[in-house]
Amino acid sequence: MRPAAFIDRDGTINEQRGYINHISRFILLPGVAKAISLLNRNNHIVVVTSNQSGVARDYFPIELVEETNNLMKRELARDNAYVDGIYFCPHHPHAVLPEYRMKCSCRKPGTGLIERARSEFGIDMARSYVIGDRWLDIEFAHNAELPGILVLTGYGKGDLEYIVPHKPIKPAFVAEDLLGAVKWILRQGSAFSISSRH
Numbered sequence: 001m002r003p004a005a006f007i008d009r010d011g012t013i014n015e016q017r018g019y020i021n022h023i024s025r026f027i028l029l030p031g032v033a034k035a036i037s038l039l040n041r042n043n044h045i046v047v048v049t050s051n052q053s054g055v056a057r058d059y060f061p062i063e064l065v066e067e068t069n070n071l072m073k074r075e076l077a078r079d080n081a082y083v084d085g086i087y088f089c090p091h092h093p094h095a096v097l098p099e100y101r102m103k104c105s106c107r108k109p110g111t112g113l114i115e116r117a118r119s120e121f122g123i124d125m126a127r128s129y130v131i132g133d134r135w136l137d138i139e140f141a142h143n144a145e146l147p148g149i150l151v152l153t154g155y156g157k158g159d160l161e162y163i164v165p166h167k168p169i170k171p172a173f174v175a176e177d178l179l180g181a182v183k184w185i186l187r188q189g190s191a192f193s194i195s196s197r198h
Contacts, residue, residue, distance in 0.1 A: 001124040004045040005185065006114055006146070007036075008132030009088075011154020012178055013072065016133065019054040026068050029153055031179035033079035038182050040081060042189070045121050048072075049113040049130075049140075050088040056095030065090065084121065087113040109139040114146075127189065129172075131181045135163045138171050147172035149181045 010016055015027040039046050048069070055062045069086050076082060089108065095101035106112030114130075117123065130141035133154030141148025150156055150164070150171040160174060175181035 001122040002043050002045050003127035003129075003189070004047050004117065004121065004123045004125075005039050005182070006047050006049045006117070006128065006130045006141075006144075007083075007178070008130075008134070008137050009048050009050040009069075009072070011133035011156070012131060012137075012151055013048065016154035019059050020068055021054060021060045021064070023064070023067055023071060026071055028072070028075050029177065031177055033076050033081045035177075035179040035182040036076055036083065037079060037081040038179075038186065042186055044185075045085070045117075045123060046083045047114075047117045047121075048083050048086040048088075049108065049117075050086075051108050052088045052090050053092040053095075053107070055090035056092035056097055056100035058096040062090055085117050087116055089113060109136055109143050111140070111144045114140075114144045129181075129185050131175075131178060133159070135159045135167055135169075138164075138167075138169055141172075142169045149173045149175055149184065151175050151177055151181055153177050 013032050017025050020026055036046055052065045054060050089106040091100050091102050091104045091107055093103045128146055129149055130137055130146050131149045133151050133156040138148035138150055148171050173184050
């Protein structure tokens with residue numbers, strides 16, 4: 001089994017611009033393709049996990065989420081990087097659209113997206129991580145019994161300064177960006193490999 005990196009999308013992979021309600025608003029952050037390529041080359045499963053409640057709120061159709069995810073895959077492919085799976089939650093308990101109005105297990109910090117990925121891939125959960133720009137992602141990691149890494153892109157700096165100090169759950173690591181997070185993960189993997197031989 002291989003370890004996985006469960007990576008938030010908006011604010012971690014692409015610029016945080018609020019709701020991505022048009023394809024032109026999707027802009028990949030610097031270093032992201034390199035980070036994901038590093039995970040690919042080091043035998044990690046790369047899974048994108050994202051709340052997309054704009055669908056439930058009727059801000060944009062679910063097809064736009066798919067179109068945006070396809071654009072993300074194409075842009076990553078230009079740098080020989082790829083994601084193994086993309087899982088998103090379109091629901092919200094107070095949705096405008098009744099078909100998406102529910103309290104679901106897939107809306108982060110619920111762990112449904114991770115459970116779906118786990119059922120589809122051979123994931124070594126003991127060596128897996130969650131990466132995101134919100135304290136919500138750290139709570140998501142905690143609920144899945146995984147270490148959570150907070151990146152300082154997107155909402156990260158504000159959440160680190162104003163939210164994290166008042167919460168009982170803390171990040172396992174704080175990184176400047178996704179590339180910094182991935183380099184830290186790979187260093188932990190090296191330590192795991194060394195220690196497992198003794």
